Amino acid sequence: MGALIVTSTCSLSQTQPNLETGYKPYGSHDATSIDSINTMNGDLMVHIGLPFNYPQRGDRISLPIYLQANSKGWHVNSYSYPCTGSCVAFGWGNPPGGIQLITSPAMAINRVRQIDSAYDGGGVSYDHFGYTIVTRDGATHTLSGNPATADSTGEPWSFDAADTSGLHLDLSIAGTGGIPTTATVIDRNGNRYQFGVFGGKCKTKSSAGAEGAMPPTHGGFNNYGADTITTCNERAVALNVTDSNGNVISFGSSDTLGRSPYPGSSTTDYTGCVGAVSSAITYNFPAYNGSSAQLKLCSNPPNLATTFNVPNVAEYPGWPGATDSANNSWPFRSWVTTAVLPDGSKYTFSYDNYGEITSIGLPTGGSISFTWTTIALSACSDPTTESPPGRSMTARDTSRAGLTPTAPLHLQA
Numbered sequence: 001m002g003a004l005i006v007t008s009t010c011s012l013s014q015t016q017p018n019l020e021t022g023y024k025p026y027g028s029h030d031a032t033s034i035d036s037i038n039t040m041n042g043d044l045m046v047h048i049g050l051p052f053n054y055p056q057r058g059d060r061i062s063l064p065i066y067l068q069a070n071s072k073g074w075h076v077n078s079y080s081y082p083c084t085g086s087c088v089a090f091g092w093g094n095p096p097g098g099i100q101l102i103t104s105p106a107m108a109i110n111r112v113r114q115i116d117s118a119y120d121g122g123g124v125s126y127d128h129f130g131y132t133i134v135t136r137d138g139a140t141h142t143l144s145g146n147p148a149t150a151d152s153t154g155e156p157w158s159f160d161a162a163d164t165s166g167l168h169l170d171l172s173i174a175g176t177g178g179i180p181t182t183a184t185v186i187d188r189n190g191n192r193y194q195f196g197v198f199g200g201k202c203k204t205k206s207s208a209g210a211e212g213a214m215p216p217t218h219g220g221f222n223n224y225g226a227d228t229i230t231t232c233n234e235r236a237v238a239l240n241v242t243d244s245n246g247n248v249i250s251f252g253s254s255d256t257l258g259r260s261p262y263p264g265s266s267t268t269d270y271t272g273c274v275g276a277v278s279s280a281i282t283y284n285f286p287a288y289n290g291s292s293a294q295l296k297l298c299s300n301p302p303n304l305a306t307t308f309n310v311p312n313v314a315e316y317p318g319w320p321g322a323t324d325s326a327n328n329s330w331p332f333r334s335w336v337t338t339a340v341l342p343d344g345s346k347y348t349f350s351y352d353n354y355g356e357i358t359s360i361g362l363p364t365g366g367s368i369s370f371t372w373t374t375i376a377l378s379a380c381s382d383p384t385t386e387s388p389p390g391r392s393m394t395a396r397d398t399s400r401a402g403l404t405p406t407a408p409l410h411l412q413a
Contacts, residue, residue, distance in 0.1 A: 021045065021070040022139025024163060032398075034360070035368070042392025044071040044357065044370060045137070046099065048339075048347060050295065052285040057256040060243035061105070061191055065262075065285075067339060067347070069099045070138040071356050071372075074306065074390060076313055079321050091319030092306045095355040097333035101283075101297060103262065104251045106238045107193060108134045109169065109183055117228040126177025127153050133167055133185060141165050151178060183236060190244035200234035264297075272340040273298035274348045274361070285342075293342035301335040302351040308374060308389050354391050371395040 021043055023029065029036040034048045048067040056062050073096035078088050112130040133141040141163055145156030157180060161167040166188025171180035185193040205228065240250040247256040254260060264281040273280060273296075280298045287293040306316045316322050335355075339347040341363060348361030352372065359369045376389040 021072045022135060022137035024139060037393060037396065042375065044393045045069065046357065052293070057247045058243055058245050060189055060245065061241055061247065061249055061256065063104060063249065063255055065103050067099050067336070068102045069097065069357060071096050071393065072390060073097065079319060089314065090312060091314035091322055092308060092316040093322055095304050095316065098351060098355060099336035099349050100334040102136060105136055105241065106251050107136060107185065109195060109236045110134060111198065111234050113179055113232040113234050115230040119227045126179050128179045129155050131159060131169065133161065133169060141167055143169060192242045193238040194240050195236040196239050198234040198236045200232055202230050202232035204228065204230040270298060272296060272344065272346060273338045275337055276300045295342065296340040297336050298338040299335050300337050302355055303353060304355055305353045310389060356391050369397045
């Protein structure tokens with residue numbers, strides 16, 4: 001049995017460490033062969049390798065296939081509602097995504113794009129800022145810009161990761177208002193990821209004030225409370241990766257040897273699925289002697305409902321647009337409850353009402369169980385803008401998994 005002991009001290013921070021997921025170069029994790037726990041914030045990351053990993057040309061890039069999940073996700077969203085004037089309230093959204101099948105080393109870039117239309121019709125100003133890189137393990141990498149590449153808004157077009165991961169970002173192809181439309185990322189091994197165009201959801205507010213869309217931060221006309229402000233949270237996703245020898249993997253199209261990907265197909269054959277099932281997908285992977293090996297993923301979303309009990313923040317899903325926040329994520333959500341392997345053995349997964357994994361059933365017949373609680377890393381912060389409460393794993397029981405029990409884990413915030 002592993003236990004997380006949680007304490008709290010007050011400190012100031014520009015980030016939200018309670019929400020960090022994935023692996024950090026400077027992080028501390030307690031790991032087994034199928035899961036790891038961030039000992040700073042109690043994030044559970046599941047990483048289960050599957051028997052489908054095919055050699056590629058060269059040794060710089062690969063296409064490992066595995067099951068993955070991160071437990072962090074919940075944070076506070078703002079939403080507008082009808083009233084006299086313009087009113088904004090807060091609600092919990094963005095639940096974790098459950099177990100997902102990972103078939104490519106893709107990544108995404110997030111940013112904010114903003115348009116400031118002058119209240120007197122005199123002109124339009126464009127801004128872009130807040131660039132981060134999200135890798136497939138769910139980690140968000142903050143960036144440090146090169147001032148020599150800054151445009152008229154003051155935003156650089158070239159960045160390096162600030163966390164020693166070695167990622168480098170170059171923006172390219174100016175669009176409307178001179179805002180870059182796409183990008184390239186180079187990792188520490190020289191692999192070059194080419195991205196598609198940025199896109200996302202926008203919110204426009206006329207006479208934008210304290211209750212409207214975010215005011216311009218890098219430029220604009222700064223007629224705060226009078227201009228029309230459009231704020232867009234945008235994302236670009238990698239289309240392909242090229243290694244330093246010129247070998248290319250086109251995500252969803254072909255690998256370095258020109259082989260097609262392994263698309264899934266929906267099925268109503270729920271044989272082998274455990275518990276309630278709302279959908280199932282089968283994947284056929286190449287096997288020896290020209291045969292194929294089937295993987296079946298059975299899914300059933302949990303009934304999500306939070307009880308964070310934070311004043312002035314509506315619980316999920318009891319506010320307008322709550323479920324929209326659940327569908328605007330990357331990687332996308334997939335509540336896998338059973339993974340049936342080619343030999344008929346299976347992994348099973350169960351979730352609580354927060355979407356956290358409460359148990360993993362193993363192909364050998366054993367199981368691992370997890371216990372959760374709500375923590376706030378900073379007791380003195382505003383949960384709507386700084387460090388909100390989050391779900392943290394407090395115990396991992398491997399006594400029925402045929403594994404050596406882990407030593408106690410101590411978490412100090």
